[in-house]
Structures are given as C-alpha cells and as structure tokens.
Amino acid sequence: MSIDSDKPKSERAVLREQMDASLQEYERESRSLLLSSVAAGLEIGFSFFLMMALFSSFYGELGKPALHLVLSLSYPVGFILVIIGRTDLFTEHTTLAILPVVDGRQRLRDLGRIWGLIYLGNMTGAFIFALMLVSYALVSQNITQEGFDYYGQKLIDDSNVALFLGAILAGWLMGLLGWLVSSSTDTIGRIIVIAIVTFVIGLGSLPHCIAGAVAIFSAWIGGEGVVDWLELLRFQVIATLGNTFGGAVFVGLLKYGYITNNLP
Numbered sequence: 001m002s003i004d005s006d007k008p009k010s011e012r013a014v015l016r017e018q019m020d021a022s023l024q025e026y027e028r029e030s031r032s033l034l035l036s037s038v039a040a041g042l043e044i045g046f047s048f049f050l051m052m053a054l055f056s057s058f059y060g061e062l063g064k065p066a067l068h069l070v071l072s073l074s075y076p077v078g079f080i081l082v083i084i085g086r087t088d089l090f091t092e093h094t095t096l097a098i099l100p101v102v103d104g105r106q107r108l109r110d111l112g113r114i115w116g117l118i119y120l121g122n123m124t125g126a127f128i129f130a131l132m133l134v135s136y137a138l139v140s141q142n143i144t145q146e147g148f149d150y151y152g153q154k155l156i157d158d159s160n161v162a163l164f165l166g167a168i169l170a171g172w173l174m175g176l177l178g179w180l181v182s183s184s185t186d187t188i189g190r191i192i193v194i195a196i197v198t199f200v201i202g203l204g205s206l207p208h209c210i211a212g213a214v215a216i217f218s219a220w221i222g223g224e225g226v227v228d229w230l231e232l233l234r235f236q237v238i239a240t241l242g243n244t245f246g247g248a249v250f251v252g253l254l255k256y257g258y259i260t261n262n263l264p
Contacts (some may be wrong), residue, residue, distance in 0.1 A: 014182045015259050019103065021182075022096045025088070026106055030117055034087060036124060037118045040087035041125020045214040047078030048151075052218075055147040068203075071151075075202030076195040078211060083181060083194055090119045090210055090240075094247030095175035095255075104255050119240070126213040133214075134222030145222055151218025152227040154205060154234055155212055163207055163235065167242020168250070170206035173197050174243065175251025207239040 007232065009017070051071045058067055082089050097114045100106040137143040158166065175196040184190045201208060216235050219227040 001003070004187070009183050009185070011255075011259050012077040014076045014179060015099075015255065017182050018096055018179070019099050022093075022099050022238060023105065025097065025114060026110060027221050028140065030113070033114070034121045036088040037090075037121020038128075039085075039121075039126040040082045040089045040118075041122040041210060041213075042126075042129050043081040043085065043087060043125075044078035044089065044122075044211050045126060045129030045133065046081060047075050047211055048129075048214045048218065049143075050074040050077050050134070051151065051215075052137075052143050054149040055150065056142060059144070059146065059150070072199060072202035073261070074245040075211070076198040079177075079198040080194050082193055083177075084187065085192065086115055086252060088118050088121070089174075090122050091171060091174040091243050091247060093118050094171055094179045094244045095178055095252040098248045098252040099256055102253060115244075122210045126210060127217050130214050130217035130243045133218055137222060145224075148215075148219040148223040151215050152223055153218050155207065155219075156227060158207075159240060160234070163238045164242045167207040167209070168238045168246035169204070170208050170239075171243035171246025171248075172250040173201055173206070173246075174208070175247035179251060179255065207235065207242065209236060209239040209243045212236075212239055 051074050054070050054074055055067070058070055062070065079089075083092070093114060097111055101108060101111050132146075133143070134148070137145050137148075174197075177194065180193045180197070181190050184193055200206075213236060215229055216232050220229065220232050
C-alpha cells in the first residue's frame with residue numbers, strides 16, 4: 001500500500017463522492033429506498049437496547065454522572081451498524097441529498113421524495129423496534145421498564161428552544177460524520193470516526209430524531225406515563241427540524257459553497 005493511500009481524501013474528492021452517492025439515491029426505486037430506511041430504523045435501535053441493558057445493570061450502583069457516561073459510551077453501536085452496513089438514515093441524508101439540489105441536478109420536489117421516504121422508513125423501523133424492546137422487557141429480567149421513563153424524561157426535559165438548538169448541533173455533527181466517513185480510507189478508521197462523533201452526541205444529550213424516536217416510542221408504549229403523545233410529537237417535530245437544519249445548512253450548503261467557490 002502506498003503512503004498516499006493512507007492520507008485522507010481531498011475536499012474536492014469527498015464532495016464528488018458525496019455527490020455521486022446522492023445521485024444514486026435519487027435514481028433508486030422508492031420501494032428499495034423505503035426498505036433500506038426501515039432497516040436503518042431497526043438497526044439504530046440497538047443503541048437504545050444496549051443503553052437499557054446497561055441501565056438495568058448499573059442503575060442504583062452508579063452515581064448519575066457515571067451512569068450517564070456509561071450510557072453515552074453505548075450510544076454509537078446502532079450508528080456503526082447503520083453506517084457501516086450502508087442502510088439509509090435520515091440524518092445522513094439531510095446533508096447528502098441536498099447536494100444535487102444546490103448543484104442544480106435535482107429539484108426540490110425530488111429532495112422531498114428522498115427525505116420523505118427515508119424519514120417514513122426510519123420512523124417505521126424505530127417504532128417496530130420499540131414495540132419489540134418493550135415486549136422483551138415484559139418477559140425478561142435483563143431489561144427493566146424503569147429505564148424507559150428515565151431516558152424518556154431526559155428527552156423531554158428541555159425547553160423548545162434548547163431542544164431545537166441541541167438538535168441543530170446533532171444534525172451538524174451527523175452531517176460532518178457523513179463527510180468524515182467518506183474521507184476515511186479504511187473500515188476501522190470509519191468505525192472510530194463514527195464512535196467518536198456519536199459519543200459526543202450521546203454525552204451531550206443532543207436530540208437525534210431517529211435514535212431518539214426509538215427511546216421516546218419505548219417510553220410512550222412501555223413507560224408509566226412520563227411521555228404522552230403530545231410530548232412525543234413535540235420531541236419528534238423539533239428534533240427533526242433541528243437535525244434537518246443543522247445537517248443541510250451547516251454542512252451541506254457550507255461545504256458545497258466554499259469548495260465549489262474555490263474551484264479553478
């Protein structure tokens with residue numbers, strides 16, 4: 001292997017790769033895109049599964065800061081499964097799918113189709129996983145239902161403004177994650193990048209509209225009433241809007257703008 005092959009790709013190369021990948025998504029059949037998105041919604045649920053397994057083992061044994069750290073360390077698992085497995089996650093496509101639109105190769109209504117199908121699939125997968133997890137908790141000693149209310153409360157405690165600003169930061173980080181994964185040259189490097197970035201999201205309790213959906217669906221279905229449908233809707237709407245804005249504006253538009261403006 002040459003020394004050059006170990007170097008990160010140039011910004012122009014990453015932009016070309018991201019643009020090509022996005023154009024391929026626009027050409028995919030709706031059924032294929034939807035099924036891939038359902039798979040992503042299911043797979044990302046394993047982050048919350050591991051968090052609840054660890055909560056069940058350590059709640060009462062660790063102080064609140066230590067417990068939060070342990071749960072945050074488990075947050076990247078589902079993202080690794082999704083991104084390395086190449087299923088379609090909405091918060092990646094807030095950045096990816098907008099590139100052909102700003103480049104004039106696709107229309108806004110086509111962007112709406114991509115975002116709509118991926119979001120619908122992710123939500124479907126997240127809801128199914130939440131149902132399965134709650135059902136498992138009812139018959140297993142390994143997952144305690146108290147964890148659903150504990151984490152659900154964390155998701156809804158913030159004000160609307162704090163929730164929106166946190167969601168912007170999470171969307172921004174997810175957009176950067178897609179960029180960094182494309183820049184990485186090997187699978188191990190990509191896994192490390194995914195783990196670091198999503199750990200920051202977890203540690204900062206930044207709202208992620210898909211991973212958070214698994215948690216808030218679980219709290220709504222299997223909790224003791226801490227999360228009602230109005231709180232669920234509030235979280236999902238604000239988190240989705242913030243994630244979309246953060247990924248599309250702070251990564252998609254800015255990266256495209258300064259790289260293309262620097263072309264000879």
